[in-house]
Amino acid sequence: MNHLSDRALASAAKLILTGLAALLAGCRQPGPAPAPVTARWPVMSTVAELSLPVGATNLPRLQPIVAGCFDAVENRLSFFRETSDIARINRQAGTGIPVAVAAGTADVLAQALSVARESGGAFDPTVAPLMRLWGFRGGVTNLARPAHEALGGTLALVDWRQVTLVVTAAPPHAAVHLARPGMELDLGGIAKGYAVDQAYDALLREGCSVFLVNLAGNMRGRGAPAAGRRGWRIGIRDPLQVQAGAWLGTLTLEDGEALATSGNYERFVVVEGERVPHIIDPRDGQPARGLISVTVLAGSALEADALSTALFVLGVDQRRTVLRAHPGCGAVYLTDTRPPRLRVTPELHGRFRPAPGWKTAVEWVD
Numbered sequence: 001m002n003h004l005s006d007r008a009l010a011s012a013a014k015l016i017l018t019g020l021a022a023l024l025a026g027c028r029q030p031g032p033a034p035a036p037v038t039a040r041w042p043v044m045s046t047v048a049e050l051s052l053p054v055g056a057t058n059l060p061r062l063q064p065i066v067a068g069c070f071d072a073v074e075n076r077l078s079f080f081r082e083t084s085d086i087a088r089i090n091r092q093a094g095t096g097i098p099v100a101v102a103a104g105t106a107d108v109l110a111q112a113l114s115v116a117r118e119s120g121g122a123f124d125p126t127v128a129p130l131m132r133l134w135g136f137r138g139g140v141t142n143l144a145r146p147a148h149e150a151l152g153g154t155l156a157l158v159d160w161r162q163v164t165l166v167v168t169a170a171p172p173h174a175a176v177h178l179a180r181p182g183m184e185l186d187l188g189g190i191a192k193g194y195a196v197d198q199a200y201d202a203l204l205r206e207g208c209s210v211f212l213v214n215l216a217g218n219m220r221g222r223g224a225p226a227a228g229r230r231g232w233r234i235g236i237r238d239p240l241q242v243q244a245g246a247w248l249g250t251l252t253l254e255d256g257e258a259l260a261t262s263g264n265y266e267r268f269v270v271v272e273g274e275r276v277p278h279i280i281d282p283r284d285g286q287p288a289r290g291l292i293s294v295t296v297l298a299g300s301a302l303e304a305d306a307l308s309t310a311l312f313v314l315g316v317d318q319r320r321t322v323l324r325a326h327p328g329c330g331a332v333y334l335t336d337t338r339p340p341r342l343r344v345t346p347e348l349h350g351r352f353r354p355a356p357g358w359k360t361a362v363e364w365v366d
């Protein structure tokens with residue numbers, strides 16, 4: 001996904017040749033439009049972008065501020081960095097020793113646990129042992145489906161209710177403990193959204209009023225990139241088309257809104273000849289089924305990120321409890337059916353504009 005303009009299309013087309021198609025594709029919009037200025041850089045094994053309005057000159061000053069926010073979040077929340085809060089918590093699982101963590105870590109974890117509760121465990125920040133079992137997160141890529149016993153044993157380690165988060169007025173202020181040895185936290189479904197919110201707040205503190213932050217499709221915008229626009233118009237990538245500029249449709253981010261997409265097409269392993277997406281349903285230990293992607297519009301990037309992962313697991317029919325807990329959030333689902341359908345929730349009426357090729361596939365759900 002990207003904000004849309006003619007020049008963005010041209011520059012994106014070049015970058016796609018360098019293999020960054022998933023993130024950087026642009027799109028044509030009616031009439032000539034000057035492009036916003038954009039910085040792109042690698043972070044967290046993916047690509048980050050900061051876009052500022054046409055003619056902005058402060059990109060060199062602001063980009064390091066955003067990059068600094070992303071690095072700080074990665075240092076604290078990375079699953080792999082030994083010194084991160086998450087790695088330290090995981091090493092003490094089942095020991096009875098609570099691990100002191102930064103206030104920010106406690107905040108993300110608290111929000112992850114709320115979404116876990118709202119979603120009946122479809123979103124679960126303790127999903128890591130299942131990720132390993134299916135060959136992600138440093139697990140062995142099995143090539144065969146996990147045996148019944150292995151699945152049962154692993155499922156016993158995945159339970160957000162066995163996470164204790166204690167927040168106190170006195171130091172250390174926040175401490176976390178996982179009840180059973182072998183349990184592990186994995187905030188991969190929420191951390192990028194949190195990082196984008198951190199960058200958003202930092203840019204506001206700098207007095208910046210028009211910008212778009214994008215971390216691997218987790219986006220949050222402020223203001224509009226050019227006069228006469230309502231906000232940042234974002235193309236939702238069509239994962240069934242390989243060429244650049246193929247969109248399911250567009251959504252315009254108005255002040256402070258955020259967008260995130262979870263999909264089965266970017267990260268996966270192949271097990272018994274079948275693609276297994278990197279989102280697992282913790283309720284049965286199986287890879288989430290039924291959808292190709294889900295895009296969520298929300299009031300913050302953390303909310304969009306967590307909800308897109310949760311809704312990818314829950315599917316269209318089980319979404320209500322989660323969406324009710326997050327008023328104003330809406331979703332565009334691309335179903336894994338033949339032919340695929342675009343199912344859109346009512347909150348996005350008048351907001352989601354399907355691309356011409358997708359108009360007849362749209363179904364507004366109640």
Ligand code: AMP
Binds near residue numbers: 190308309
């Ligand atoms: P996203 O791309 O935001 O949907 O996040 C996918 C990442 O979330 C995966 O790479 C895992 O780290 C993590 N994850 C996978 N399944 C779940 C789940 N059911 N609940 C919470 N996090 C998950």
Ligand code: MG
Binds near residue numbers: 190260307
């Ligand atoms: Mg997510």
